[in-house]
Amino acid sequence: MSRPLLDVRELSTQFSTYRGLLPAVDGVDLSVESGETLALVGESGCGKSVTALSIMRLVRRPGRIVGGETWFDGEDLLRKSQAEMRQLRGDRIAMVFQDPLSTLNPTFSVENQIVESLRIHGVARGSAAREHSVSLLEAMGIPAAPERLRSYPHELSGGMRQRVMLAIAVSCEPELLIADEPTTALDVTLQAQIMDLLAALKQERRLAILLITHDLGVVSQFSDRAAVMYAGHIVEQAPVRALLEEPLHPYARGLLRCVPRLGRPDIPLTPIEGSVPDMVNLPPGCRFAPRCPEVMERCWESMPPLYDQGPGRIVRCYLFEAAEQAAPAQGTA
Amino acid sequence: MAERVSEEEELESVAATTPGMLRLLLGNRVAVTAGLVVIAFFAIGLLAGVLTPHDPNAQHPEAIRAAPFWRADADARFLLGTDSLGRDLLSRMMYGARVSILLGVVVVLLTLVVGAGLGMLAGYFRGRFDVVMSRVVDTLLAFPFLIFALAIMAATGPNLVALVLALAFKGWVDFYRVARGDVLAARAADYVTAARGLGASTPHILLREILPNIVPPLIVLATLRMATIIIAEASLSFLGIGVPPSIPAWGTMVADGRADVGSAWWIATFPGLAILALVLSVNLFGEGLRDVLDPRMRKT
Numbered sequence: 001m002s003r004p005l006l007d008v009r010e011l012s013t014q015f016s017t018y019r020g021l022l023p024a025v026d027g028v029d030l031s032v033e034s035g036e037t038l039a040l041v042g043e044s045g046c047g048k049s050v051t052a053l054s055i056m057r058l059v060r061r062p063g064r065i066v067g068g069e070t071w072f073d074g075e076d077l078l079r080k081s082q083a084e085m086r087q088l089r090g091d092r093i094a095m096v097f098q099d100p101l102s103t104l105n106p107t108f109s110v111e112n113q114i115v116e117s118l119r120i121h122g123v124a125r126g127s128a129a130r131e132h133s134v135s136l137l138e139a140m141g142i143p144a145a146p147e148r149l150r151s152y153p154h155e156l157s158g159g160m161r162q163r164v165m166l167a168i169a170v171s172c173e174p175e176l177l178i179a180d181e182p183t184t185a186l187d188v189t190l191q192a193q194i195m196d197l198l199a200a201l202k203q204e205r206r207l208a209i210l211l212i213t214h215d216l217g218v219v220s221q222f223s224d225r226a227a228v229m230y231a232g233h234i235v236e237q238a239p240v241r242a243l244l245e246e247p248l249h250p251y252a253r254g255l256l257r258c259v260p261r262l263g264r265p266d267i268p269l270t271p272i273e274g275s276v277p278d279m280v281n282l283p284p285g286c287r288f289a290p291r292c293p294e295v296m297e298r299c300w301e302s303m304p305p306l307y308d309q310g311p312g313r314i315v316r317c318y319l320f321e322a323a324e325q326a327a328p329a330q331g332t333a
Numbered sequence: 334m335a336e337r338v339s340e341e342e343e344l345e346s347v348a349a350t351t352p353g354m355l356r357l358l359l360g361n362r363v364a365v366t367a368g369l370v371v372i373a374f375f376a377i378g379l380l381a382g383v384l385t386p387h388d389p390n391a392q393h394p395e396a397i398r399a400a401p402f403w404r405a406d407a408d409a410r411f412l413l414g415t416d417s418l419g420r421d422l423l424s425r426m427m428y429g430a431r432v433s434i435l436l437g438v439v440v441v442l443l444t445l446v447v448g449a450g451l452g453m454l455a456g457y458f459r460g461r462f463d464v465v466m467s468r469v470v471d472t473l474l475a476f477p478f479l480i481f482a483l484a485i486m487a488a489t490g491p492n493l494v495a496l497v498l499a500l501a502f503k504g505w506v507d508f509y510r511v512a513r514g515d516v517l518a519a520r521a522a523d524y525v526t527a528a529r530g531l532g533a534s535t536p537h538i539l540l541r542e543i544l545p546n547i548v549p550p551l552i553v554l555a556t557l558r559m560a561t562i563i564i565a566e567a568s569l570s571f572l573g574i575g576v577p578p579s580i581p582a583w584g585t586m587v588a589d590g591r592a593d594v595g596s597a598w599w600i601a602t603f604p605g606l607a608i609l610a611l612v613l614s615v616n617l618f619g620e621g622l623r624d625v626l627d628p629r630m631r632k633t
Contacts, residue, residue, distance in 0.1 A: 056530055058529050058530060086532045086533070089529065089530055090530060090532035090533075091532060095527070097526070097527055102523040102524060103527040104524060104527075107545035108545070116531075120532050120533060
């Protein structure tokens with residue numbers, strides 16, 4: 001099989017805090033193919049967003065990317081110059097953020113902001129840029145697009161703003177879209193509309209999507225594969241159906257038990273006991289050990305490696321050492 | 334409900350370019366009146382050469398200390414009377430408006446550009462530049478302005494360039510602090526990260542993304558600083574170390590009339606009132622602007 005569009009290996013990003021180094025992203029491996037959606041799932045603070053920012057090389061001080069490779073279309077983004085990265089951002093890799101009100105500049109009209117992104121990458125300018133903007137808004141399902149172009153962000157509804165953000169994101173026809181919790185700030189009906197829009201974009205443009213979310217409902221409906229992240233590590237990566245039907249890692253299992261099922265009041269909700277470890281003073285062993293219902297002696301001593309568990313499936317847990325089907329999954333995608 | 338309204342107001346204030354802002358400002362009667370007075374002063378200063386009935390420096394020995402028009406001993410040629418050298422007060426005050434406004438505008442623009450520019454750089458890049466600049470600013474803040482201006486002007490003698498530099502020496506500090514603080518907040522804003530994500534360069538982000546968002550407080554500050562500068566210039570001129578004596582200035586005129594306050598009170602009073610009227614109007618206009626641009630300061 002050909003190389004995936006985005007292939008991240010051993011990516012590590014640290015933040016230096018006054019208490020010490022905080023390994024927000026610690027040796028993360030993931031890959032996204034063209035036309036595929038990979039969901040990156042995990043609770044707040046597990047390093048999902050920092051992973052996304054690291055791929056874009058947008059991590060700001062006191063954060064620093066300390067190691068790894070991020071291969072995008074055959075080139076390592078971490079070896080590119082700032083100027084080369086600028087050309088890539090928005091043009092070939094675009095990003096959508098959680099809160100569309102704060103990501104749109106309050107002082108400019110919608111038209112200004114779309115045209116600006118077209119201008120930065122020399123796609124179009126002048127009246128051509130304006131026409132392009134209208135067609136982009138129409139493609140995002142915005143009614144009365146020419147009028148909407150004159151609106152300021154605060155005059156739009158939440159769903160409308162996120163559509164505008166998406167219009168800006170796809171304006172230069174990117175190959176990869178990184179969506180950082182694109183629907184978290186929206187209500188449920190809008191979530192579905194925006195996710196449908198994303199799905200359509202993926203279909204039409206063979207867009208690769210890295211979808212960051214903590215909403216397992218969104219994961220189940222809109223992604224092909226999912227990676228579960230915990231305390232800076234990927235703990236399990238699997239095709240979505242397999243992950244949802246039979247999660248392997250104790251953390252992934254716990255995560256699924258936290259989600260209520262409609263029409264199944266007989267299944268009790270069980271929270272995961274305890275809380276996320278102190279990222280500055282991490283225990284030597286598995287980071288989930290203090291909260292793990294199946295913790296073993298050795299879990300406290302060393303970090304388990306990733307074990308291969310069938311096609312496209314890896315898990316970071318000693319429970320699967322015996323059941324491993326192939327060699328440790330280092331570097332396979 | 335109340336929360337909703339305030340949120341909308343806040344949002345509205347951010348979009349400084351919407352016509353709603355202008356309507357709000359026009360609804361503020363005090364600010365509109367003050368603005369009109371300021372515009373009138375600007376017009377008088379600008380057109381002083383055309384409007385004045387007399388040469389401001391022409392002496393009329395036959396009409397020394399002539400009284401203003403409503404008094405029985407008034408000289409019909411001089412509407413507001415003359416000073417101790419027989420110079421027409423009205424004409425001198427018109428030229429005085431020109432100097433005050435010119436110095437105010439030049440000094441404010443200079444300090445705005447320098448202060449806001451340095452403040453934006455310090456706030457955006459942080460690091461050593463920020464540390465050094467902020468220490469310089471702290472030092473300047475501890476510096477008594479009048480003593481410093483006295484020293485400079487005493488050394489160079491009254492001339493306009495030295496006066497501008499003396500007035501600007503400390504004036505940029507306020508713009509620096511406002512710009513630095515606002516950029517510090519804005520650089521962490523999501524729209525800045527989003528712009529980076531779109532491939533925007535650093536100059537683009539500073540000038541096109543951040544600057545428009547920090548302009549409203551800078552405009553307000555510029556207006557209020559203008560009033561301060563006009564007072565400072567008048568004070569230095571009053572002390573005889575401001576505007577050169579050959580150029581009519583309100584501060585100098587007040588100083589000239591000081592000796593005659595008992596017998597010819599109008600010589601010192603009219604230019605004093607002019608200073609009061611201009612500074613008050615500029616301040617009231619600035620406050621009106623602030624009320625519109627900053628909802629937290631809005632009274633109702």
